[in-house]
Amino acid sequence: MDREAFQERFGLIGESVALKQVIDKIIQVADTDITVLLQGESGVGKDITAKAIHAVSHRKHENMVIVNCGAIPEGIIESELFGHEKGAFTGAHEAREGYFEKANGGTIFLDEIGDTPANVQVKLLRVLESGEYFRVGSSKLRTTDVRVVAATNKDLWQLVQDETFREDLYYRLDTVKVKLPPLRERPDDIIPIFRKFVTEFSSKYDSVFKGFSDDAKELLISYRWPGNVRELRNVAEQLVVLEKSQFIDTEKLQKYLKGRQHTGSADNLPILADKQQHTSNGSAGDGDQQLIYRALVELRNDIGDLKKMLGTFLYSTFSQKNLKALPQNIQDEVQHSDISEFDIDVGATSEENIGVQPFAEADISEEENSEEEAFSQFFSAEDIPSIEKTEQFLIEQALQKYDGNRRKASEALGISERTLYRKLDQYDLQ
Ligand SMILES: Nc1ncnc2c1ncn2[C@@H]1O[C@H](COP(=O)(O)OP(=O)(O)OP(=O)(O)O)[C@@H](O)[C@H]1O
């Protein structure tokens, strides 16, 4: 299959040299059984690529099992992956096959592989090397024939240095590494991908997109896209829906580039060339200054994002009355954290929706009263609560709100279920 046909078939849009190289590599290895490690920031297209690899391989008529290694609680990940026998642990009423068994003959996609707990990494290594594994509670050696595609947005080698990821597993996974570059490193792809999304959403919402001013188009290309293609997709959707039949100028576009709207900020600087601008006397050249400037602005933006996340959470969890019980500086952050109904309802796609609902100011229900009591038991208005204390409180509130449902609570808190379990343990919460 040639590159164009592959891109067309899987909707992998892009004209940059970087993307073309990635696709050529994928086509080369797709129809083999070789392990592929996809590495790249969130939203660059790891999922879509993994599915494409399976779909063009000779295993395409067999199962593709997708496992998010970061989302499965540590206590059950082994039995999820390898299955278990009846009675292997409390609650194991039936024997169950694991994902490696289900994927037999097909492909297993191990997403967020860097988050696999240490005790499972050694078992993964075995199954990757020899296809052998044991169900939990069984001493019978089983075998499976799977093709492995793994993905991570972390630097696995760094995890090896930090001793949280096994070196032998790293080498086993690293046979073919495909690095999916972030969108800001392939600006030539931005407009073609944007065009595709606009066409898609215009037909979905029966809307007309009028186009951009030259400045706005330039901003679209020079913006950093920290959320990569996923963020570009969201922006396209919002423009189609909310700026229906409007010509898009810079001012309009900036509203959708959240938290990074300052013209002239480092986010809108052109992509840095490599640092060859070092001056001969060793002092910092323009390139270094730009690098430092960008780093500073990134830091500021990250802090802004953190504040916004906290603000959104507090906003969604407490009634306005309860918010008033917060220390004034926190109230200010929440009120000024740029949270609008628009962000809440339209800005987030279902994958990213963190369950925020705009609150009604009217009645203070019983539930809110009990929230308030819980709140004042925890904090007094004068205190600045410690981060641990606040975290513990938020976890308790989220669990109460979702009747102890840990999946929903962890989603609302924006952390993985595993992290939630760890924190419950850490704070001794049941
Ligand atoms: N080159 C591309 N052309 C068109 N759409 C793309 C492209 N790359 C990614 N997408 C789309 O962008 C969105 C995010 O992609 P995907 O889910 O594959 O990212 P990811 O790298 O797996 O992200 P995460 O690390 O958050 O899981 C999806 O809607 C996907 O279809």
Ligand SMILES: [Mg+2]
């Ligand atoms: Mg993904």
